[in-house]
């Protein structure tokens with residue numbers, strides 16, 4: 001039977017790139033979105049592949065995630081790959097943070113990954129693979145992004161902790177820290193001047209594209225990476241700041 005993959009937040013940006021790569025490899029791909037139904041419908045139409053299932057599910061809501069895993073189990077009986085990609089961004093200086101916003105970022109970007117990882121274990125095949133999409137900002141700090149930075153940093157070590165535990169089923173768990181990638185999420189987070197500066201600071205002279213992350217993700221999911229677990233890979237075009 002085909003490999004079965006669940007990619008969270010696959011209706012736009014980096015997640016959409018990962019969904020496309022998995023479909024190209026012949027996988028059955030279940031993905032979810034939060035509230036942009038229009039983008040979800042357009043993405044489904046654009047990709048037009050019977051192996052793609054798109055559902056509305058808030059990854060920070062455990063009940064909704066349980067329902068989605070139940071659907072995966074009932075329809076496919078297994079899960080081979082989990083890509084924890086869904087994320088959000090609400091910027092503010094720490095001294096001005098609305099704590100509800102800070103918690104929302106942690107809920108989606110960190111707890112959402114924890115919930116999906118928790119519920120994947122039982123149905124994931126022996127030898128399955130999990131990739132967590134963290135961020136450049138999990139390694140280097142950035143002004144006005146403390147909640148996002150905190151969640152992204154936590155994901156790197158959550159990945160390592162999960163790798164130790166899930167090794168009993170030979171499930172590998174790795175994370176990726178992409179640098180700035182123009183998407184809906186990142187473009188609303190930065191002004192033109194800040195974006196120009198990021199480009200100047202990137203020795204390879206371009207921004208990351210969703211494909212840079214999706215190709216690395218495919219490698220980490222694949223058997224070619226069968227001895228890699230608990231690892232974090234930073235893709236940054238040489239930008240270390």
Ligand SMILES: NC(=O)c1ccc[n+]([C@@H]2O[C@H](COP(=O)([O-])OP(=O)(O)OC[C@H]3O[C@@H](n4cnc5c(N)ncnc54)[C@H](OP(=O)(O)O)[C@@H]3O)[C@@H](O)[C@H]2O)c1
Pocket residue numbers: 008009010011012013014015032033034035036037039057058059060084085086087088108109112133134135136177178179180181182183184185186
């Ligand atoms: N873009 C960058 O520069 C960059 C750099 C490093 C890391 N990342 C990480 O890459 C991941 C993808 O980001 P992106 O830039 O591709 O963003 P994006 O284009 O805005 O896509 C985000 C996706 O996540 C979904 N999502 C948001 N909140 C959700 C929730 N509570 N439950 C389920 N799905 C939810 C969105 O669905 P709706 O549209 O329906 O809300 C959408 O499908 C994130 O984890 C982000 O932190 C991005």
